[in-house]
Amino acid sequence: MLIGVPRESAAGETRVAVTPETAKKYKAQGHTVRVERGAGLAAACTDAAYEAVGCELTDAAGAFAAELVLKVQRPNAAELALMKSGSVLVGMLNPFDAEGLQAMAQAGLTAFALEAAPRTTRAQSMDVLSSQANLAGYKAVLMAANHYPKLFPMLMTAAGTIKAARVVILGVGVAGLQAIATAKRLGAVIEASDVRPSVKEQVESLGAKFIEVPYETAEEKEAAEGVGGYAKPMPPSWLARQAVEVAKRVAAADVVISTALIPGRPAPTLVSEEMVKSMKPGSVIVDIAAGRGPGGVGGNCPLTVANQTVQVHGVTIIGETNIPATVAADSSALYARNVLDFLKLVIDKEAKFTLPTDDDIVTACLMAQGGEVKRK
Numbered sequence: 001m002l003i004g005v006p007r008e009s010a011a012g013e014t015r016v017a018v019t020p021e022t023a024k025k026y027k028a029q030g031h032t033v034r035v036e037r038g039a040g041l042a043a044a045c046t047d048a049a050y051e052a053v054g055c056e057l058t059d060a061a062g063a064f065a066a067e068l069v070l071k072v073q074r075p076n077a078a079e080l081a082l083m084k085s086g087s088v089l090v091g092m093l094n095p096f097d098a099e100g101l102q103a104m105a106q107a108g109l110t111a112f113a114l115e116a117a118p119r120t121t122r123a124q125s126m127d128v129l130s131s132q133a134n135l136a137g138y139k140a141v142l143m144a145a146n147h148y149p150k151l152f153p154m155l156m157t158a159a160g161t162i163k164a165a166r167v168v169i170l171g172v173g174v175a176g177l178q179a180i181a182t183a184k185r186l187g188a189v190i191e192a193s194d195v196r197p198s199v200k201e202q203v204e205s206l207g208a209k210f211i212e213v214p215y216e217t218a219e220e221k222e223a224a225e226g227v228g229g230y231a232k233p234m235p236p237s238w239l240a241r242q243a244v245e246v247a248k249r250v251a252a253a254d255v256v257i258s259t260a261l262i263p264g265r266p267a268p269t270l271v272s273e274e275m276v277k278s279m280k281p282g283s284v285i286v287d288i289a290a291g292r293g294p295g296g297v298g299g300n301c302p303l304t305v306a307n308q309t310v311q312v313h314g315v316t317i318i319g320e321t322n323i324p325a326t327v328a329a330d331s332s333a334l335y336a337r338n339v340l341d342f343l344k345l346v347i348d349k350e351a352k353f354t355l356p357t358d359d360d361i362v363t364a365c366l367m368a369q370g371g372e373v374k375r376k
């Protein structure tokens, strides 16, 4: 197939969907790969590196006109206009954006959103949420350390002892677990909260303490089980008790990394303004849920401002919405391998696109086909 790799146009997006490493594999499979000039530059993939593995360099129109277009983010209206009806699009297309899906369907695309893949063992190698959240969790801790006016580890020096930083992690999915592991490596003392009780063991195995909030009703227990490994919104009774426990830890914390998300819903509010006021001057919050709070405002903290670092009540609140883009070389390398693995499900041995009807991953990721939105 003719594969097109456009340069990402969304503000702050530095990643690329195909690296020279995966381009080489596509070439070996018999595809032609056309890369927009400069598409990989921000991810440390030079035009020369693509040419060295046999890619052709092109402009945006050339990349979007391919039979199979590989993207990081969803194409905008102008980019969709460059795409051919009947072509295949793979990317992080936002399955919850009904308007966006409609636009892709109207453009006649067969569109796959990789974020919609099930969280199963077979889908692990193409799980873009995991590959990117893992890096976000790591980098969030480094961002916090960079803004925090103290060190993370306990240090005993001739000039006195420095106390270890207290880090609170809210939401212990993929990003939260990596944040715990990273903060631990830096020497912090860590406590973590999640709605899912199964997380406790993982938190403890990384050397952190789990913030216990008992489930008192059948409704609370049922909600805590979540669905498909994901959290469901918890009843207000449980959230109120969680808030009391979290408030105590946040008041004593030096750093809070919040990662709590519920698919298709606003991020839960876990760090209120009152809690921020209770924090010590110089403390830092990194809100990975930035821009995803109620109405798209705030994140896990209502004071978070998307894509800004603000100082409120003496606390630094970091609202970077695309942390993986700050480590574009690694995030692109992992994302590009996710894409390569997904394509193995829809491209046959003759290097032709074939849509299996009985593959749960393909069915879950299929968002548009034949002019219709197909999202399951």
Ligand code: NAD
Binding pocket: 119, 120, 121, 123, 124, 127, 129, 130, 133, 170, 171, 172, 173, 174, 175, 176, 193, 194, 195, 196, 228, 229, 230, 231, 234, 259, 260, 261, 262, 263, 268, 270
């Ligand atoms: P996510 O990004 O959707 O959410 C982050 C975390 O926030 C989750 O752990 C969630 O429980 C938590 N959360 C939601 N509301 C909260 C609240 N009010 N308070 C505290 N925490 C709250 O999650 P994710 O990182 O994408 O992981 C989702 C699930 O998928 C996890 O169970 C993870 O282990 C699982 N997973 C499985 C596989 C696999 O089996 N292949 C791969 C990746 C992830």
